[in-house]
Amino acid sequence: MILTQLPPEFEAARPVLDTITAAGYEAYFVGGCVRDTILGKPLHDVDIATSAFPAEVKALFKRTVDTGIEHGTVMILDHGTGYETTTFRTESSYQDYRRPDSVTFVRSLQQDLQRRDFTINALAMKTSGEVVDLFDGLADLKAGVLRAVGVAEDRFHEDALRMMRAIRFASQLDFDIESTTERAIQDNAALLSKIAVERTRVEWEKLLTGQAPKRGLAALLATDLYRYMPKMADQRAALVTLCDLPDWQLPDTASAWTLMAWLTGCRERQQISRLLKAWKTSNELIMHVEAASHALAALKAYGRLTARENFDVGHTALKTANQVATLLGFGQSQAELDQAYSALPIHDKHELAVNGGDLLRAGLVTPGPAMGQILAACLAAVINGKVKNERAELLDFARMVADSKSD
Structure with missing residues (x-):
């Protein structure tokens, strides 16, 4: 596939890739930005992958920031815009189901793409618009299917959050989860408990606000993944109710x-x-x-x-x-x-026409709890339409309240 009309975000980033390739390295747009372009969705960011190692990337550009250099990521600053550029890499075993024990920089695009989560995210694109598809991601995009790259269980053992991401993408993209991938989620659901709550929350919120949340919720229920989400283990009935609501967003x-x-x-x-x-x-x-x-x-x-x-x-x-x-x-x-x-009459307590200083100057109170109580009474009276929000009327009302408290 060759995309003949690239979004302006890609055109703006083209000089970065051209600089890298002119130096003899490979460079591609990768991942979600390629997927969303093919689907006709707006881009949130542009990610670049390259065969150049971090030090080689930094040598090509005047302004860079080491945003994640231990994992091969360098931020290239070009005309006021930052582009995260990551070296092709492979990853070792994952002892904690979250982060690789080590990464190894490589020169092979295929080795880099095969470590990615789903086939629809394992797409690369040249500046010419030619899409590089080594794992049939284009076919899955066309069919509306989420499929893990390679062995699904391996991908989920590398990063257990990928199970939540599958559920979330089902909601956001209105895609089906391929049966082998879904079964691997069900078999490994307990691993989600090893993921930081904050990371899980981001995926959960994106699921609930996706274009087809019921599809994501159905997968969440089918895989029992919800059991390993905070405060959700005994909430199957609530999720079923949510799933059964008429179409909603x-x-x-x-x-x-x-x-x-x-x-x-x-x-x-x-x-x-x-x-x-x-x-x-x-x-x-x-x-x-x-x-x-x-x-x-x-x-x-x-x-x-x-x-x-x-x-x-x-x-x-x-x-x-x-x-x-x-x-x-x-x-x-x-x-x-x-x-x-x-x-x-008012929409904020600061709009009240009297304050503590007014009460003090009028000799109605001395500093202390009584002042707060009288101001609260004035606020309630104004909100309920019993007294106009005017200084003179409020001072008269405050005097009456103060007198009643002294009786």
Whole structure:
């Protein structure tokens, strides 16, 4: 196959490959960027593989960075863009199912490609657009099939995360996993427990937000791989429920985790926090999912949120909650929810027309817990429409609250 029209990302990188080949070495675009170009998908990055050893690559370019030189990777800086360029290599045994004990640089493209995970990722391309396909990856791309390069079990023993990657690609690309590859995942599923949670989480999130998540979930269930994911060993029923939902797609990781929290029965903040911390997500995401989950429960129970709930949840988490509610069959009109949120007198506590300094100057309080309590009462009164967000009215209200506390 020869691709006659290359994306601009390849054209921009062409001088890098031309410099390497002019020096007598081989250089190719490799992996996912070649796969996605053939599939007509946008490129996220451009990876280059070469027969030149790291020191030889560095000698050809003025500006390079040793991003992973022990594994043969050098970042070439060209006109403000960085291109990761990796020397052809073979890898030794994998004692921990994650990293090779050692790597050996080689001059052979075939030796380099045969260590890759799946045939559709073991494609190389010259700057002319000619695709080098040594493992029938083009046929698998055309058939929509994920197949391990060589012996599937060997590939998964080299890096057990490749099992999750297979499941994820099934979702992202809407591909089937070839039967021998799927059986090898099932036979070696327990090895996933040896992989860092953060690496597994990336694949899980990409699966849930893929174009065909039900295909990935079906493979996850068929192989029992889910048993070795954090907090998921006893959640087969939740995954089956997710798989049985009408066709759906999730727009982002926040909606994915909100849905997973709901289906796994996590309703309280502590439960949600424990789930997401087990997956080592960010504190920001945990707070977002906690807020969205609260809104989701309100939508399920009442079909709406109170003014205070709207204020506490916030617009972004409210939108997440309604996206998930829609998937679950109890979503509301987003326009009406947006209108209710917009109608709030204020949307942030810092918009309150009085602060602690105002209360002190008015002689209503002294520094201490009472100040916070009065400000909280003022905030609630404004949110619920009992008092206008105006300084004079709020000071009068604060005086009334202070007097009631002194009685």
